[in-house]
Amino acid sequence: MNSQTSEPITLDGEVSRRGLMLVLSSPSGAGKTTLSRLLLAEDPDLIMSVSVTTRPKRPGEQAGVDYEFVDRTTFDLMVNRRQLLEHAKVFDHYYGTPVDPVEAALAAGRDVLFDIDWQGAQQLKQAKDADLASIFILPPSTKELEQRLKSRAQDSDEVVARRMSEASGEISRWSDYDYIIVNHDVEDALEQVRAILTAERLKRARQTYLVNFVKRLQDGQ
Numbered sequence: 001m002n003s004q005t006s007e008p009i010t011l012d013g014e015v016s017r018r019g020l021m022l023v024l025s026s027p028s029g030a031g032k033t034t035l036s037r038l039l040l041a042e043d044p045d046l047i048m049s050v051s052v053t054t055r056p057k058r059p060g061e062q063a064g065v066d067y068e069f070v071d072r073t074t075f076d077l078m079v080n081r082r083q084l085l086e087h088a089k090v091f092d093h094y095y096g097t098p099v100d101p102v103e104a105a106l107a108a109g110r111d112v113l114f115d116i117d118w119q120g121a122q123q124l125k126q127a128k129d130a131d132l133a134s135i136f137i138l139p140p141s142t143k144e145l146e147q148r149l150k151s152r153a154q155d156s157d158e159v160v161a162r163r164m165s166e167a168s169g170e171i172s173r174w175s176d177y178d179y180i181i182v183n184h185d186v187e188d189a190l191e192q193v194r195a196i197l198t199a200e201r202l203k204r205a206r207q208t209y210l211v212n213f214v215k216r217l218q219d220g221q
């Protein structure tokens, strides 16, 4: 769904294709947030899934843009009402993906980008495998990962140390993903994500418009 017009993308009045769900996961600090931001800025057909979280807002974060910040009671209510496509506890806090914006975007032929952890990716795979393409971003080295976490200056030393110790557990999930990118360089990694997105959009099953298009070709129209 286009955030400005909410009009579907159409060809000859038909929705040209079903949108896809592009999941980006990585240990914190491997660069997925930067990659997501760059990709969204250049691609009008891609929207970000804004998760709900019980985590406190970090400096610089915006409610409704980075996350919807909710309390635990609201989060539990959303789970009970089945308003979340997936949800998980990551580190000390709860995170989840609201279902309605995702379904609306897919039906309108827009793609949705998810910055979620391996637990969420696994749940999406079970629930919506046909719509999913998943990418795991690896850091080039442990040292580089630590440097990136420290340079964010958003988290305390204690949180950085904790995230470093969690990183190897997260990295062990790499083999559950469709695509793996080692983020040596942001521009190179971005190019690789673009290539994946292009190929995934061209998959036959996603090009819903083709059935009628080919029929017209066969009819000589």
Ligand code: 5GP
Binding pocket: 025, 026, 027, 028, 051, 052, 055, 086, 087, 088, 090, 095, 096, 097, 115, 116, 117, 118, 119, 120, 121
């Ligand atoms: P952060 O607190 O640094 O923003 O995110 C911590 C972790 O939670 C990251 O690995 C991020 O990908 C993951 N995360 C963010 N939103 C969601 C969500 O809706 N579902 C799941 N499963 N993980 C999420």
